[in-house]
Amino acid sequence: MKPFDTVLMVDWSAGKRRPAKPSKDAIWIGIARAGQPDEPVYCRSRIEAEAWLAEFLNAEREAGRRVFVGFDFPFGYPQGFARHITGSGDPFALWDWLEARIRDDEAGNNNRFEVAEEMNRLFDGPGPFWGKPNPDGWPDIPYKKQGVVYDQVAERRVADLEARAASSCFQLFFKPTVGSQVLMGLPVLTRLRRRGDVAVRPFESGADANVVLAEVWPGLIEPAVKQAMAAAPTDEIRDRVQVRLLSRAISLLGDEEFDTLMTQIPAAAHEEAWIFGIGHTDRLNELALLPMTDLSPPPLRNDCFALPAGVNWTPVDEALALLEKRLTPVTAVEEVALGDALGRVLEQDVVAVRSNPPQANSAVDGYGFAGAVAEGSHVLPLLQGRAAAGVPYAGAVPPGTAIRVLTGAALPDGVDTVILEEDVTLGDGQIAFRGPLKHGANARKAGEDVVAGDVALKAGRVLTPADLALTSAVGIAQLSVRKPLRVAVISTGDELVEPGQTAREGQIFDANRPMLLAMVQRFGAMPIDMGRIADDRDALRAALDDAAEKADVILTSGGASAGDEDHVSALLSEAGAMQEWRIAVKPGRPMALGLWQGTPVFGLPGNPVAAMVCTLVFARPAMGLLAGSGWEAPQGFILPAAFEKHKKPGRREYLRGRIRDSQVEAFKSEGSGRISGLSWAEGLIEIEDGERHIQPGDPVRFIPYASFGL
Ligand code: AMP
Ligand code: MG
Numbered sequence: 138m139k140p141f142d143t144v145l146m147v148d149w150s151a152g153k154r155r156p157a158k159p160s161k162d163a164i165w166i167g168i169a170r171a172g173q174p175d176e177p178v179y180c181r182s183r184i185e186a187e188a189w190l191a192e193f194l195n196a197e198r199e200a201g202r203r204v205f206v207g208f209d210f211p212f213g214y215p216q217g218f219a220r221h222i223t224g225s226g227d228p229f230a231l232w233d234w235l236e237a238r239i240r241d242d243e244a245g246n247n248n249r250f251e252v253a254e255e256m257n258r259l260f261d262g263p264g265p266f267w268g269k270p271n272p273d274g275w276p277d278i279p280y281k282k283q284g285v286v287y288d289q290v291a292e293r294r295v296a297d298l299e300a301r302a303a304s305s306c307f308q309l310f311f312k313p314t315v316g317s318q319v320l321m322g323l324p325v326l327t328r329l330r331r332r333g334d335v336a337v338r339p340f341e342s343g344a345d346a347n348v349v350l351a352e353v354w355p356g357l358i359e360p361a362v363k364q365a366m367a368a369a370p371t372d373e374i375r376d377r378v379q380v381r382l383l384s385r386a387i388s389l390l391g392d393e394e395f396d397t398l399m400t401q402i403p404a405a406a407h408e409e410a411w412i413f414g415i416g417h418t419d420r421l422n423e424l425a426l427l428p429m430t431d432l433s434p435p436p437l438r439n440d441c442f443a444l445p446a447g448v449n450w451t452p453v454d455e456a457l458a459l460l461e462k463r464l465t466p467v468t469a470v471e472e473v474a475l476g477d478a479l480g481r482v483l484e485q486d487v488v489a490v491r492s493n494p495p496q497a498n499s500a501v502d503g504y505g506f507a508g509a510v511a512e513g514s515h516v517l518p519l520l521q522g523r524a525a526a527g528v529p530y531a532g533a534v535p536p537g538t539a540i541r542v543l544t545g546a547a548l549p550d551g552v553d554t555v556i557l558e559e560d561v562t563l564g565d566g567q568i569a570f571r572g573p574l575k576h577g578a579n580a581r582k583a584g585e586d587v588v589a590g591d592v593a594l595k596a597g598r599v600l601t602p603a604d605l606a607l608t609s610a611v612g613i614a615q616l617s618v619r620k621p622l623r624v625a626v627i628s629t630g631d632e633l634v635e636p637g638q639t640a641r642e643g644q645i646f647d648a649n650r651p652m653l654l655a656m657v658q659r660f661g662a663m664p665i666d667m668g669r670i671a672d673d674r675d676a677l678r679a680a681l682d683d684a685a686e687k688a689d690v691i692l693t694s695g696g697a698s699a700g701d702e703d704h705v706s707a708l709l710s711e712a713g714a715m716q717e718w719r720i721a722v723k724p725g726r727p728m729a730l731g732l733w734q735g736t737p738v739f740g741l742p743g744n745p746v747a748a749m750v751c752t753l754v755f756a757r758p759a760m761g762l763l764a765g766s767g768w769e770a771p772q773g774f775i776l777p778a779a780f781e782k783h784k785k786p787g788r789r790e791y792l793r794g795r796i797r798d799s800q801v802e803a804f805k806s807e808g809s810g811r812i813s814g815l816s817w818a819e820g821l822i823e824i825e826d827g828e829r830h831i832q833p834g835d836p837v838r839f840i841p842y843a844s845f846g847l
Pocket of ligand 1: 630633645646648695696697742743744
């Protein structure tokens with residue numbers, strides 16, 4: 138079976154809508170791709186969860202990723218039950234039967250007990266379902282199990298017996314409420330299934346489906362969950378830990394192991410369903426605890442650079458949208474100390490372990506007391522002692538008295554308001570001042586900046602000096618970050634010589650390599666200089682091999698078109714990985730994109746102006762995704778033009794520009810070999826794809842080099 142790219146693990150709930158603050162017993166969804174967990178998702182209601190799943194599955198399909206979704210409730214009932222209810226042994230007939238009846242709303246109000254009553258009435262005697270919130274409601278459901286006999290249908294499935302489950306899918310109330318989860322879950326699965334690209338294990342093979350749903354129980358990795366929670370004592374909600382570890386463990390299964398788990402099932406499972414992973418719990422527990430650092434991220438897909446077929450010149454935005462959709466981080470993850478994290482990409486959210494400020498404190502030097510002060514003059518007795526930053530006042534301050542407080546001092550008990558010392562006359566054991574003063578004046582509340590448990594910084598963030606201040610303030614010393622993206626730079630061309638060497642007739646100095654290496658450095662990646670390579674296929678092949686080994690991305694310049702001496706494109710074609718990028722952009726010759734031994738190659742045009750523009754416009758945002766910092770569109774500014782230009786329709790144009798006197802000047806020549814213009818410029822002028830006649834004073838979009846990270 139084709140392997141899965143993404144694993145979701147859904148912890149279902151039959152309960153009412155949960156609070157906005159992530160809480161237990163809600164719906165939690167774990168997400169992992171090849172061992173890389175994403176932040177688990179918290180859903181307040183089933184309706185919210187269903188909408189999230191539908192949207193997520195759409196996005197994964199668009200990105201060409203195959204998804205395995207585990208749910209923690211039975212997909213079927215004991216043998217014979219489906220036929221008893223629907224007249225058909227097909228488990229999906231029962232799914233449809235339930236979907237047609239179960240009602241649910243945003244608040245979580247639902248009719249599951251009524252539907253269970255309807256099923257019970259189809260049996261002789263009380264029927265199999267039991268358990269309800271109060272003994273008096275729903276007469277066709279027994280309050281307790283006593284008196285319920287399982288002679289017409291078994292109480293447990295083969296899978297439940299195998300897993301030694303304490304629960305039965307007929308128990309609707311009192312923990313575990315598995316029976317209620319099934320009733321509130323199967324209708325959602327039924328609707329997901331109607332998407333068409335979804336298969337359900339083990340009822341369907343799922344070999345060709347883009348999405349496979351399966352029953353998986355978090356209880357299978359209970360030992361791993363226990364161990365993980367003991368090893369890292371945090372407040373992380375247990376349900377969250379479960380789905381996080383289990384989705385990751387499943388995503389780490391080898392292809393063959395996965396197939397085994399998918400296919401080793403007893404005959405009864407074809408109607409009753411089966412719990413994915415039974416019999417393989419040791420392996421799942423082992424994978425759940427595999428340290429993160431042992432992992433490298435999932436490989437890119439071979440077709441990640443494919444452009445729409447049959448289009449002659451692809452518009453810039455279309456090409457960018459494809460890159461954005463298909464590229465994923467390729468850098469490994471490591472833990473570093475706060476002091477070493479500047480410029481690194483956060484791999485996980487920074488969650489505050491301490492509030493900032495941790496306690497209420499004074500914003501000024503002055504005198505503290507309780508409550509607001511009315512207009513007019515006031516005198517308060519002054520207590521002995523003081524509160525200073527780091528040296529709190531131990532006692533309590535009685536109402537109607539004041540105490541000396543200094544900036545940053547924790548407010549003593551009984552103090553919530555501070556008056557500036559400049560506004561006070563200090564007398565003998567008392568202070569005098571004039572009101573009014575608002576309650577809470579000059580005091581900082583505990584957590585007014587960040588509350589413990591809040592996400593202080595999001596994964597994907599490139600850490601700035603201010604971020605390090607925030608990280609430290611909220612009590613975090615170690616950060617999970619990505620290794621810097623390693624970018625190899627190769628120049629190609631027989632005509633190139635190294636600056637410092639003597640250039641003979643017909644030779645030119647290599648301008649692209651120093652430029653590209655410097656750009657890579659400014660982007661926060663790690664440049665790797667692979668030198669100049671002559672127009673020689675074997676030499677270039679060896680250089681690409683070497684670069685693929687040493688780097689995460691390869692930038693080449695020159696030789697990217699389809700001519701005799703265009704060896705970059707020729708080699709990528711040979712490797713079966715060549716995508717010719719003909720983009721409707723000026724300046725810009727065709728680019729050659731592809732994977733060389735799994736490493737993405739940006740075959741840039743040789744022309745330095747085109748090489749720079751293509752790097753800024755295409756390679757840079759792509760490298761942001763590969764580095765884990767996400768997609769970043771450069772910030773542009775609309776300003777009046779100081780030039781005139783007729784632009785034909787059909788492609789986007791980038792001019793070399795700069796701002797003088799609040800107007801955008803364009804370089805005197807658009808010649809694409811004019812390197813001096815790149816240097817003269819302080820950014821690019823972006824002119825939209827359509828026709829334009831720009832006159833002085835007309836608005837144009839200027840993107841400073843700084844917006845491109847230079
Ligand atoms: P190519 O894409 O190889 O056909 O090169 C297009 C133009 O860019 C030619 O005029 C090359 O001489 C020039 N060129 C290629 N590589 C470089 C480089 N590294 N530095 C300066 N010019 C270059
Ligand atoms: Mg060349």
